Amino acid sequence: MNFDKPPPGRGGGGPPPNCPHSVCSGRLACSLVKRRRIDDVDSSSDEGDDLSVAEMEPSPVRFPQGMLGAIEQPYPVVQMEEVDIPRVAQVLDWRGIRGSPEHDNGPSSPNSGPEEYIPIGQPIPIAIPLPAPLQSPVTPPGPSSGGSISNIRQRVDELGWQESRPALVQRAGYLLNNSRMSDVRFLVGETKSEIHAHKTILALGSPVFEAQFYGSIGSGANDVIELPDMEHDTFLLFLKYLYTDELENSLDDTQLLCLLRPAKKYIVPHLVDRCSDILMTELKPENIFQILHHAQFFQLKKLEGACNRYIDRNSQAIVNSEEFINLGKPILTDFLKRDGLNMNEEALFQAVLRWASSECQRNSIEANYENLRLTLGDCLKLIRFPAMKRDEFASVYDKILSPEEACSVFVYMCKSSTESIPPTLEFPTQKREFSPRLCVVSRFSGDPVEHSLNYRSGEIYNYRINFKVDREIFMKGANIFSIRCGVGPLAYASRREFSGALYLSEKEKERHNQQPPYLARKQFNKVGSLELDESPMTSGTGRRQYYPVMFDSEIRLQAGKHYSVCVVASVSSQSYPATPLQTYVGINEQTKSAVMHSEDLVINFTFLGSSVDGSVGRFTSAQIPELIFCL
Structure with a gap:
């Protein structure tokens, strides 16, 4: 042409x-x-x-x-x-x-x-x-996945938006609440706020949406869906997770609790788990009962267990908070039924009296003897007056108890433990006791093997391990390997004395060639063998391979921080024999170890290597095989 x-x-x-x-x-x-x-x-x-x-x-x-x-x-x-x-x-x-x-x-x-x-x-x-510009009502700003939900604004459409977003999650985030290629609209809340979405992306993230758009329970031509019982911001946060797999770092506990509803409704279990994990780190006296209620309603066993442990451990802080006096009576009743509250019964009774006085004030009635008893009702029978000390009970009984009730408690206190409980006693007699479940994490996957060791009298031996954990725990102590003096005449064994100490410190605070400031220290002394005494509980169980050293109180360890556990020990003997001592050594050392707790909760430990301090020798090749902790 x-x-x-x-x-x-x-x-x-x-x-x-x-x-x-x-x-x-x-x-x-x-x-x-x-x-x-x-x-x-x-x-x-x-x-x-x-x-x-x-x-x-x-x-x-x-x-x-x-x-x-x-x-x-x-x-x-x-x-x-x-x-x-x-x-x-x-x-x-x-x-x-x-x-x-x-x-x-x-x-x-x-x-x-x-x-x-x-x-x-x-x-x-x-x-x-x-x-x-094309019709595009809102889009999240920023190149990643849309930025903050709270900052969604109107904008003109972009040409070449695919070229400026190299990652798939960025391109999907650009389409969040964007009319471009949208094939479904949600009318959310009572005001029917419009949110644009894309059926394919929703079906990728939720089996409910897949069945609704492409299955038998709905029609693919259903392009407008009304959600009158859903909040606009909550549903937009939910869609953002489906589009980008992201949760904003600035979300508070209220927003996370609201997110549980669409996550459960549309069967997105990984979003439920992420919200639960974050909420477990945000527990405090001000929100603990609200989170516990949601955990029970949505049957989140892991979150519910974390709430129960928090309530028992921090019961004193809870009753001292302003939120406690505003609790509903059903919540107060469940609180008083707990056996593991970590507080004094007399202090608990004083807190219950404050709650009753506030309830009388809210009902515009005088907080006198009759009104306090009427307000408490059955909650009064949950106070464990018989578990109080006598001087504690003597200082509080006349504030709310009748003479007959006080007399029955006094009679019970005067009886011995073998005598029957008076039939007129209407209060529980069991003392509340906080006893968290102890857990043990091992550094070795194999069973310990026997090891001969020649100790020289007067020398100091020490060994240290460094570790971190992915959840908050409470350190209770450590197991060290036993040292038996069963070799040679028994007279020699009785003349040996083992002494030492267990230290816990933060790794970041250590200084070169200086003793780090320790978080906890526990000394131990043992004449004869450094092992558990023979008892029906330890006989035949194999636990006599370990000698536990427990701190006087538990120490809170934060997630992600580096900590050190150090053992310092020495042996002295008036007549040191020529025969070696018998101890143990661990095999198959692990750098990572996981402990399964209740409610399918997993605690992961990372051991960052061990080190020998000083030039006088080492205690054994691996003298700290286990750490003891609780949640």
Whole structure:
């Protein structure tokens, strides 16, 4: 196919000839190709050889900044007979290349004015308007996945949004609450706030959405879904997780509790687990009963167990908080039924009296003897007066008990433990006792093996291990390997004395060649063998391989921090025999170890290596095989 003779000079001449295609609805597309053909011809001659389209080299076109980011790209070389002219015009119109308004009204007529030609190789003038923005009500700002839900704002649509977001999660986050390619809308809350979504992405994250859009319980044509009982911000947070697998770090406990509802409704268990794990780190007296209620309602056993442990351990802080006096009576009743509260019974009774006085004030009645008893009702029978000390009971009994009730408690206190409980006693007699479950983590996967060791009297031996844990725990102590003196005459064994101490410290606070400040220290002394005494509990169990050293109180360890446990020990003997002592050594040392607690809760330990301190020797090759802790 040949073009007509070009006009003289680059860019000169009159209007181009009419398009020879009978089906062409837009002359601009053909004119652009012709203009390009004109520009490629040598302008120094009035005569130009006819060139076919296949012989032409594409020339670059520079788009204005702000439209396509000043990206240079060539026009594709096409055969005019194969071009879909209406589609080309439509695309050029959308990209803003057709700048004259008359092109928006359909095909140009033969009688219309001359079109303006832009020589190929020169920039398109900046005055050409950008394409009108597509409908897109909101989008999260930021390049990652949409930024903060609370900061979603109106914005104009972006051209080239895929190129500026290289990760799939970023592109999916851009579509969050975006009408682009949206095929379903949610009308959320009483105000029916509109949220745009995409069925495929929702079905990827939830089996309920998959069944609703593509299964038997719903119709794929259901494009508008009303959720009158759902909060707008909560549902938007839920959708953000489905689109990006992300939760905002700034979410508070109330927002996390609200997220549990859509996560359970639409069966997204990994979101439930993430909310539960975060809530377990946010427990405090102000929110503990609210979180416990949600955990029980949604049957979250792991979170419920964490709440129960927190309540028992921190019961004194809970009753001292302002929230305690505002508790509902059913919650107070459940609280008083607990056997493991870590507090004094007399202090608990004083807190219950404060609650009753506040309840009387809320009901606008006087907090006298009769009204306090009426307000407490059955809760009064849950106070364990018989478990108090006599002087404690003597100071509180006249505040709320009747003479008959006080007399029955006094009679019980005067009886011995073998005598029966008075039939008139209406209060529980069992003392509350906080006894958390002890757990043991081992550094070795294999059973310990016997090991001979020659101790020299008076020398100090020490060994240290470093570790961290992924959850908050309470350190109780450690097991060290036993040392038996059963070799040689028994007289020699009785003359040996083992002494030492167990230290716990923060690894970050240690200084070179200095004793680190320790969090806890426990000394031990043992004459004869350094092992547990023979008893029915230890006989035949194999636990006599270990000698436990327990701190006087438990020490709270934070998740992710590095800690050190160190054993320092020495042996002294008046007559040291020539025979060695018998101890044990661990095999198959592990760098990581996990402990399964109740409610499928896993605590992961990482051992960061061991070290020998000092130049006098080492206690054994691995003298600290186990750590003892609780939650």
